[in-house]
Amino acid sequence: MSTRTEERPDTRTREELNSARPSKARYALILGGLTAFGPLSVDMYLPALPLMATDLDTIDSTLQLTLTAFVIGLALGQLVAGPLSDSLGRRRPLIVGVSVYVIASVLCAISPSVELLIAARALQAVGAAAGLVVARATVRDLFSGTEMTRFFSMLMLVTGLAPILAPLIGGQVLTVTSWRGIFLVLTGFGALLLIVAMVFLPEPLDVSRRSPVRIGSVLRAYLALLRERAFLGYAxxxxxxxxxxxxxxxxxxxxLQGVYGLSPQQYSLAFGLGGVGIVVVGQVNGRIVGRFSERQLLATGLLLAMTSALGITAAAAFELSLAALLTPLLLMVSSIGLVMPNSTSLALANHPRNAGSASALLGVLQFLIGGLTAPLVGLGGQETALPMGILMASFAALALLSFATLARPTTR
Known part of the structure; x- marks a missing residue:
């Protein structure tokens, strides 16, 4: 009797999934839009950074704190949104979070100083965090195994477009208005996605699968995840x-603009090539993930990232041409299409009951580590690409080392 009772939620979930299959593209668009909050909010105003430094009367390293504040806010916001989505369902934390994002985007647009802009960016990130957590957790609610990996690869088709379109949109907005207009565009994107999610995204988490939020149980769940070697390795x-x-x-x-002399529009095009690589590699990953295991594809992506980062460092050290720098940069960015779908699927595979918390911790480790990177790049100076290359190679090596030492397959 107990076995049959435990199987009922799984059977019900499969039935819901089968009925949702005709609208899988709808799920991909909505969930892809939620995961695009991060790259859009970061990449769209990149072409405007030099202009913003002049307008706000600040230095480059201080302005880069707007990136750091966003990434750290994105990390901390997920710690709260994850357990809430496990307890309240996915929709309510999502709606509140996206509403906060819209309000904070307006504050970014009207900020008179870099200090207020940094604070507004942190609030904007807290709102965006709900979208990232809910998107990953929803995929885990609906899919499992190789099918989950394929759907994460499908999301790369949507999220991979964000790095392409974001700097292009930002560069074009700068031709008709100031950098403040970029944040107004982000306001409109958030408002549109809020309406779409409220109307077209059903609640994927059944009431029987929800767990109450208690601080003690939440902390114990996070500690248990951190003690799990495989999860920690993939994360x-x-x-x-x-x-x-x-x-x-x-x-x-x-x-690219200061050292190699590209205009904001040229930089946007060069940056967008990386998004094309993410899309292409992500779709290839979705097609071959049955023939090769997720671990094999993840290892391939990490090796590609490591060798490409070394190429970037060499091109910067020997002051090679722009083409010699852009080629390994494109390969490095493209490796995201292999690494992210497979590492996310492997990390969430054994956590169907607390997918929100696992998704949150996965995002925290990503964005918290990433948020500490921006000031390091700024401290290296802006006269050469060498500091950027050294950091990219160092972090790629640490990624490969984490996978090799912690995420080892368990023997039965």
């Missing part, structure tokens, strides 16, 4: 690679 692998990616995000506008 740190993706987190360190995200830090390598963030070193590029925070330093590329100064390197």
């Amino acid at each position: 740190l692998a993706s987190g360190f690679l995200f830090a390598a990616m963030f070193a590029y995000i925070s330093g590329s506008s100064f390197v």
Whole structure:
């Protein structure tokens, strides 16, 4: 009797999934939009950073704290949103979070000083955190196994477009208005996604599968996840690679525009090539994930990232041409399409009952490590790409080391 009772929620979930299959594209668009909060909010104003430094009368390293504040806020916000989504369902924390994001985006647009902009960016990140947590947890609610990995790869088709479109949109907005207009565009995106989620996104977490929020139980759940070697290995692998990616995000506008002389529009196009790579590699990953295991594909992505980062460092050290720098940069960014779907799927695979908390901790490790990267890039100076390359290579090496030492397959 007990076995049959335990199987009922799983059977009900499969039935819900089967009925949702005709609208899988709808789920991909909505959940992809939620996961795009991060790259859109970071990448769209990158072409404006040099102009913002002049307008706000500040230095580059101080302005880069707006990136750090956003990433750290994104990390801490997920710690709260994750357990709440396990207890209250996915929709309510999502709606509150996206509403906060919209309000904070308006505050960013009207900030008169860099200090107020940093504070508004932190609040904006807290709101965006709910979207990231709910998107990953919803995928875990609906899918499992290889099908979950395929759907995360499908999300890369949507989220991979964000790095392409964000700097392009930001560069074009700068042709008609100031950097403040970029944050007004983000306000409109958040408002649109809020309406779409309220109307078209059903609640994926059944009431019987929810758990009450108690501070003690939440802390114990997080500690248990941190003690799990496999989860920690996959989370740190993706987190360190995200830090390598963030070193590029925070330093590329100064390197490519300041050192190599690209205009904001040219920089947007160069930056967007990385998004194309993420999309292409992510879709290839979704097609071959049955023929090769998630671990094999994850290892391949980490090795690609490591070798590409070494190429970036060499190109910067020997002051090679722009093409010699952009080629390994493109390969480095493209490796995200292999690493993120597989590491996320492997990390969440054994946590169907607390997918929100596991998703939150996964995001925290990614964004907290990444948030510490921006000031390091700024301290290295803006006259050369070498500090950016060294940081990218160092974090890629740490990602590979975490996977090799912690995320080892268990023997039965």
